[in-house]
Amino acid sequence: xxxxxxxxxxxxxxxxxxxxxxxxxxxxxxxxxxxxxxxxxxxxxxxxxxxxxxxxxxxxxxxxxxxxxxxxxxxxxxxxxxxxxxxxxxxxxxxxxxxxxxxxxxxxxxxxxxxxxxxxxxxxxxxxxxxxxxxxxxxxxxxxxxxxxxxxxxxxxxxxxxxxxxxxxxxxxxxxxxxxxxxxxxxxxxxxxxxxxxxxxxxxxxxxxxxxxxxxxxxxxxxxxxxxxxxxxxxxxxxxxxxxxxxxxxxxxxxxxxxxxxxxxxxxxxxxxxxxxxxxxxxxxxxxxxxxxxxxxxxxxxxxxxxxxxxxxxxxxxxxxxxxxxxxxxxxxxxxxxxxxxxxxxxxxxxxxxxxxxxxxxxxxxxxxxxxxxxxxxxxxxxxxxxxxxxxxxxxxxxxxxxxxxxxxxxxxxxxxxxxxxxxxxxxxxxxxxxxxxxxxxxxxxxxxxxxxxxxxxxxxxxxxxxxxxxxxxxxxxxxxxxxxxxxxxxxxxxxxxxxxxxxxxxxxxxxxxxxxxxxxxxxxxxxxxxxxxxxxxxxxxxxxxxxxxxxxxxxxxxxxxxxxxxxxxxxxxxxxxxxxxxxxxxxxxxxxxxxxxxxxxxxxxxxxxxxxxxxxxxxxxxxxxxxxxxxxxxxxxxxxxxxxxxxx
Numbered sequence: 001x002x003x004x005x006x007x008x009x010x011x012x013x014x015x016x017x018x019x020x021x022x023x024x025x026x027x028x029x030x031x032x033x034x035x036x037x038x039x040x041x042x043x044x045x046x047x048x049x050x051x052x053x054x055x056x057x058x059x060x061x062x063x064x065x066x067x068x069x070x071x072x073x074x075x076x077x078x079x080x081x082x083x084x085x086x087x088x089x090x091x092x093x094x095x096x097x098x099x100x101x102x103x104x105x106x107x108x109x110x111x112x113x114x115x116x117x118x119x120x121x122x123x124x125x126x127x128x129x130x131x132x133x134x135x136x137x138x139x140x141x142x143x144x145x146x147x148x149x150x151x152x153x154x155x156x157x158x159x160x161x162x163x164x165x166x167x168x169x170x171x172x173x174x175x176x177x178x179x180x181x182x183x184x185x186x187x188x189x190x191x192x193x194x195x196x197x198x199x200x201x202x203x204x205x206x207x208x209x210x211x212x213x214x215x216x217x218x219x220x221x222x223x224x225x226x227x228x229x230x231x232x233x234x235x236x237x238x239x240x241x242x243x244x245x246x247x248x249x250x251x252x253x254x255x256x257x258x259x260x261x262x263x264x265x266x267x268x269x270x271x272x273x274x275x276x277x278x279x280x281x282x283x284x285x286x287x288x289x290x291x292x293x294x295x296x297x298x299x300x301x302x303x304x305x306x307x308x309x310x311x312x313x314x315x316x317x318x319x320x321x322x323x324x325x326x327x328x329x330x331x332x333x334x335x336x337x338x339x340x341x342x343x344x345x346x347x348x349x350x351x352x353x354x355x356x357x358x359x360x361x362x363x364x365x366x367x368x369x370x371x372x373x374x375x376x377x378x379x380x381x382x383x384x385x386x387x388x389x390x391x392x393x394x395x396x397x398x399x400x401x402x403x404x405x406x407x408x409x410x411x412x413x414x415x416x417x418x419x420x421x422x423x424x425x426x427x428x429x430x431x432x433x434x435x436x437x438x439x440x441x442x443x444x445x446x447x448x449x450x451x452x453x454x455x456x457x458x459x460x461x462x463x464x465x466x467x468x469x470x471x472x473x474x475x476x477x478x479x480x481x482x483x484x485x486x487x488x489x490x491x492x493x494x495x496x497x498x499x500x501x502x503x504x505x506x507x508x509x510x511x512x513x514x515x516x517x518x519x520x521x522x523x524x525x526x527x528x529x530x531x532x533x534x535x536x537x538x539x540x541x542x543x544x545x546x547x548x549x550x551x552x553x554x555x556x557x558x559x560x561x562x563x564x565x566x567x568x569x570x571x572x573x574x575x576x577x578x579x580x581x582x583x584x585x586x587x588x589x590x591x592x593x594x595x596x597x598x599x600x601x602x603x604x605x606x607x608x609x610x611x612x613x614x615x616x617x618x619x620x621x622x623x624x625x626x627x628x629x630x631x632x633x634x635x636x637x638x639x640x641x642x643x644x645x646x647x648x649x
Contacts, residue, residue: 024101033136037092040130047085049129050292054285055122055258057267058084059294068274068282070217071265076115091115091122099138117142121257121286145260152191152222153182154256157287159243159280160192161312161428162232163330164469172474172500173458174308174428175232176277178284179225179242180256187242188226193259195220195279197269211271218269218279220262229328234389237332241427243312246323251287258286272476277311284315291318307434307457309467316429329421332510335386337421338379339509349376351508354383357401360408370414377409378416383509424466431467433648434458438625442642448485451493451642453478461501461583462590462615462625463648471503471545471553471583482523492534496520503555503583505547514555515542525636526567535565541579552584561598568602575600581611590615607633621648 026034046052057068067074067081074080076094080087094115102114116123117140126132158179165171178193197216210216232238247255262283267274281293296314297306316322329337342350349363353376363376381402388398440451455478459468475496482493497520504512519538526533541559548554561575581594593612600606613627623646631638 024098026096027136030096030136033133034093034096037130037132038089041088041092041126044129046126046129047088051125051286051289052088053084054282054289054292055125055261056080056084056087057282059282068267068279069262069265070267074261074265088126091119092126095123095126095132095137097138099140114138114140114142116140117145118263119261120145121254121261124254124257148260149256152180152256154180154191154252155183155249156181157245157247157252157255158187159245159284159312159315160228161241161243161308163239163241163428164472164474165232165236165238171236171238175238176280176308176311177228178255178280179228180252180259181244188224188229190225191222192225192228193220193222193280193283194228195276195283197271211269214268214270214274216269217266218274218276219264219266220259220279220283221264222259232330233328234331237330239330239333240328241312242326242328243316243322243429244324244326245315246321247287254289255284255287258283272305275306275308277308278306281311281314288318293318305456309428309431310434312429313433325427327421327423327427331382331386331389333421335379335382336510338375338382338418339507341418342375342379343372346372346376346379347508349373350379350383353377353380353405354509357384358404360404364408370412371417374409374412374414374416375418377405377412378418381405381409426466428467432459432464433621435649436463436646437649438644438646440625440642440644442640442644444640445638449642450483451480451644452482452490453480453644455479460615461592462613464588464615464617464623465585465590470585471505473499473501475499478520491523492521494520494522503545503553505545505553507547512545513542514545514557516540516557516559524563524565525638526565531567533565533567535563535568537561537563541577543579551586552582554580554582556580559596559598561600573600573602573605575605577609588617604634607631615646622646623648 041047058065059068065082065084069075069081075087075090077083077086077090080090097115099114116138120142158181160177160179162171162175164174177195179187179190180193181187181190184190195218197211197218199211199216202210229240233240267279269275278294278297281297285291285293293311293314296310339347339350345368349366349368352362353360357380360377363373366373368376384393384398384401384405387393388395393401434457436453436455438451438453438455440453442449442451455475457476458474459472460475461471461473463473465471476498478494478496478499480493480495481490483490496518499518499520501516503514504510506512517540519536521534521536523532524535525531539559539561541557543555543557545553545555557579559577559579561577562572563574564572575598577596577598579594579596581592581596584591591612591614594610596609596611598607598609608631610630610632611628613625616624618624624643625646626643627641629638629640
């Protein structure tokens, strides 16, 4: 706790991150040395050196040289954000700044806002390249920075990946952060570096719009790792993967120095591009100067997205960088595992106990063995902790019921035989790649066609599930072009802006809400005009899912639809649908199917819809996909089938 407070106080010190100072002059020898350094930097073209540009977070993603950092305080030149040479020259001069010209940090002895202290990574790198004369440099005591280094005490580093969280659109793809480990044995006492958006109380359309178009500031922050585990592991019930990196002490030092430089400097946050994962890659670039970790995201097409798991893959591609991968299951995963471990008799006693936690005698007096009784009590205790964190029960009730359970548990000689949660066969980085391209052949109402599909991200219900959230799907900007037999043109069949479905099964212990969300543009048949045109569509639905067996999910949903297009009655129509379906995952093959009745405000558009699809894994990157659609409506029936080859990239 003491270390955490030290770090927090250092990081949040008011006014402690400003490099503002009065104008200053140099001695004749200092001027000569500075000019020599500047000339040498020009000769060596240090401003174009990859390491300098990585320290300044320069990139070419928008066609021109520009830093991703937007805070003025990060640059010592007025043109520093777009001109790496002028920033380098300004930094060299600033390092000669007399100490008496730098504002002292209020209330802190020997603590200054000197550029040498604010930008230690820049200073160290330029010193190695140019060789500063220590006799001509001002004698600066960077106590704040040294206190930060001592408090963090970084000896090792780990890249942390948290699984998807369906309760927040910003977390649908997972999240990444860095952990700095000290000499202590437990990682929970380490510190984590996070980059995240300051969203305030925004929600709904405002949240999505600002997130997509850079309307939020993103900031770097350092805090205790146990807070990370508590938030993601316990409160949001997200599994955590810890990728412990094999970095040298020198690389760790460079990383810590650059983290200090970032401080509370901000950047415009983009959910799909310059997000938590991309900015952490830029930070790691400072520690790994021989590799540009962001280079794989300079794509000629679809260059505007960065998926967290893709950044994990990028880091792990570096030679010998992965030391160890550790799986940290969420509290919910632990509870689900424990529940699945119980026999039917044990589950029966558990449900009795949870209905009346104060009366443990029914379990203790049952015909269960001592080991089985221990299983029931341990699971009940875990459930009560889970319910408290979820906000389902108050603190006093949690404490009272916990004591009621733990007291008889301590008297049982036989221990519970519930095992630890097994480590998944595949890590998230070992799952299929995020992008996908596919070619289909099919037939729609007696007309043959060929579909070409390109999907930037991320995962569908018919994709291989290993490494992904089971029975959940998230895609965006999924585009399908179609060519019909005897037609001369290739037309847009569908552009899906976003398509999300979460099928979370309910049982006596867990009662989650299943939902789906989609929006996009699609080709639509207009019966009155006897032709096809385009409509904008959006839909949202929710309901309940069950799990009759381990591999199968069934669900029932109520859905609301909206469509807008020039040929529609009144240019728009709305609808409500009742849908039932299933999803099955048999490892190498995935199956889905559903039936839906939709009632539209335009009665002629009412329909029954029947759909089925299958995905078959061929290799890690290749798969087959088949689908069938039948729509029974008043004006025109539609039947369509297609079979295609899918490539993940």
